[in-house]
Amino acid sequence: MPGEQSPDPARGDAAASPSEPAAGTRPTSRDVARAAGVSQATVSLVFGDKWRGRVSERTAATVREAAEALGYRPNLAARNLRLGRTRTALLVVPALTNEFFARVYTGAAAVASRHGFGVVLYPSPEGVGRAKDPFASARAALDGVIASSMAADALTAIRGTDLPLVMLDSDPADPGAAAHVNIDIADGMRQVTEHLLGLGHRRFTHLSSAVASWTFDVRARALAALLGGVPDAVLTTVPAPLDVDGARRAAERALTAQGPRPTALICDDDILAAGACKALRRLGLRVPQDVSVTGFDDLALASAVEPELTTVRLPAERIGERGMSALLAVLDGREPERGDLPVTLMPRGSSGPPPAP
Known part of the structure; x- marks a missing residue:
């Protein structure tokens, strides 16, 4: 090309690969374009996140793969100045x-x-x-x-x-x-409640999170509405801190309160449910033979406890x-x-x- 010197075999020069930058130099968008078999404009579109509708998914992937193979990194500072981001x-x-x-x-x-x-x-x-x-x-x-x-x-x-x-x-x-x-938090609570009702439970304690938050309010409202339509269902709500020990203490209070013991503890999340299971064991009660326990979230601990926890998996x-x-x-x-x-x-x-x- 004009302005470029050809390698001189007499000096032992080696030509750089058309798809790779010369040794010791930082790869440029031009190097990426050569390696991917596209124009520099296409490389700019891909790394400027403006390729959709202009180049195919396959071409964009080819450009990214070529850049990764070459170790190319776009000049973010310059690009951000252009984009205002x-x-x-x-x-x-x-x-x-x-x-x-x-x-x-x-x-x-x-x-x-x-x-x-x-x-x-x-x-x-x-x-x-x-x-x-x-x-x-x-x-x-x-x-x-x-x-x-x-x-x-x-x-x-x-x-x-x-x-x-x-x-x-x-x-x-x-x-x-x-x-x-x-x-769909409300639907998660519906699934839990219908599961327990189907098993025959009618005395429930809601171990609710003491944190003031919309997501926990939705759980409480959904549960109350669902059980409000079941004539022989009894629901008690006991707030609990969002930690295992706090939940254990709250569950112990609920299980030892005067009146018939609940047959199911519905917990706002798996951490509260773990605390509830500890409370039951300390009181000499079995899960689920004496009291069923459910959680929310499906954290790793849900399958680590014994018995494994019935819970709602959130994506x-x-x-x-x-x-x-x-x-x-x-x-x-x-x-x-x-x-x-x-x-x-x-x-x-x-x-x-x-x-x-």
């Missing part, structure tokens, strides 16, 4: 110690990675309640916020910004969010995926996908028929 989302969760939110992050990060975004994970300092704005002096570092299962006032500082906010597992009537991604990774996709849609001016994500009852050994009178 930092390509970074903030995911706010109540706690890092809960497996559920780790799985939400995994799903969000997977979608973000496919679109050249990064996800910064930020836990609410107290686990629940108000979260301080971690980027008060650097809002330009974010394109948007995704918040998972937070109380209504948790994001006061962040809501005051112009950042788009996507709320997960939260009140769909909240006007401060640009999009909502919810799971945590799918929630994260949908949340990140919703944020990308908002940023692109598109309508986010609608509809609640379905949940699944997982019947296991912790639920059975009530004891004979």
Whole structure:
């Protein structure tokens, strides 16, 4: 090519492969284009996330594979200046110690990675309640916020910004969010309740989360409405902290209170259910022969306890995926996908028929 010198065999020069950069140099978009057999414009479209409708999925995948093989990394700083974006989302969760939110992050990060975004994970300092704005002096570092299962006032500082906010597992009537991604919590409670009613249970205690949150309010309302239509059903509600020991103490109070003992403990999540099982063992009662126990979430501990826990499986990774996709849609001016994500009852050994009178 004009302006380029041919290798000189007399000097022992070797020609660089047309699909690989010269040794010791950083690969460029031109190198990627050569390796993938496409134009530099196509490479720019793929890494600028503007390829949809212009090039095929197969071509985009070929470009990404060529870039990975060459070790190519786009100039993010220059690209961000062009796009006016930092390509970074903030995911706010109540706690890092809960497996559920780790799985939400995994799903969000997977979608973000496919679109050249990064996800910064930020836990609410107290686990629940108000979260301080971690980027008060650097809002330009974010394109948007995704918040998972937070109380209504948790994001006061962040809501005051112009950042788009996507709320997960939260009140769909909240006007401060640009999009909502919810799971069908009420249907999960319906599945649990109908399962226990079908086994013959009529005396229930709801071991409810003491955390003020829309998602737990939905569980309580759904359970009360379902059992309100069963004439001989009795429901008692006992609030409990979201930890095993707190749940154990609350369950012990419920099981030793005056009056007929409940035959089923319906717990707002698996952590509460684990505490309930400990309470039953300490009182010399058997699960499920004396009292059945159900949870919510289907965490790893649900199949680690004995007997294994009947619970509702929530699609945590799918929630994260949908949340990140919703944020990308908002940023692109598109309508986010609608509809609640379905949940699944997982019947296991912790639920059975009530004891004979």
